[in-house]
Amino acid sequence: MLRIVNLEEIDVMLLRISSLIDQQERGDTNFAENVKEWLSKLEKILESNRMPVAGNVATLRGLLISAERGDLPSGVKFYGRPTRRKIREATTAYVIQQTCDLVSNVIQRDHKRFAEAECITRQLVALATAKGLIQELPSGKDNTDLLKALWRTLSNDPELSSGTVNVEGLIGLYDALIMLERTIAKDVPHR
Secondary structure, rough: OOOOOHHHHHHHHHHHHHHHHOOOOOOOOOOOHHHHHHHHHHHHHHHHHOOOOOHHHHHHHHHHHHHOOOOOOOOOOOOOOOOOOHHHHHHHHHHHHHHHHHHHHHHHHHHHHHHHHHHHHHHHHHHHHOOOOOOOOOOOOOOOOHHHHHHHHHOOOOOOOOHHHHHHHHHHHHHHHHHHHHHHHHHHOOO
């Protein structure tokens, strides 16, 4: 179960795929090297989150290294005479696609969990605002004490307590506070 900052870190890595494909389209000679560097960074992030899929990403990086040495991996197809460059380019594109699919599938459940928690938190904030429970809006850098106090207020309200229990059950207290702060910043009009 990933925390929100870890999930967002992985999402940022997946968002880099677009710029890698742009490099491929431009015919950038560093394309394969940049993809290997990207794979290594992604691998480290996955390892630091104790996600076994890091091994799969390492295997795909190894496939790319083999392709750079002239081996044609199974599953990689292209037209024309096989040259080292064609093999490397085709394998690099294949590795990106496989990595994206693999990692996206692994984090899909976490995305659903956070989406559900966000929906509940938005409802909690709307109800709390209507009831006048949100008196002071978070501002500045360290809002932890204010957010904890507000979360306690929501948790102690008989109409809202089941929602706070659901959110905590989905994402934990720490991420619930982050979600609360973001929701207030988006949904509550600043006075």
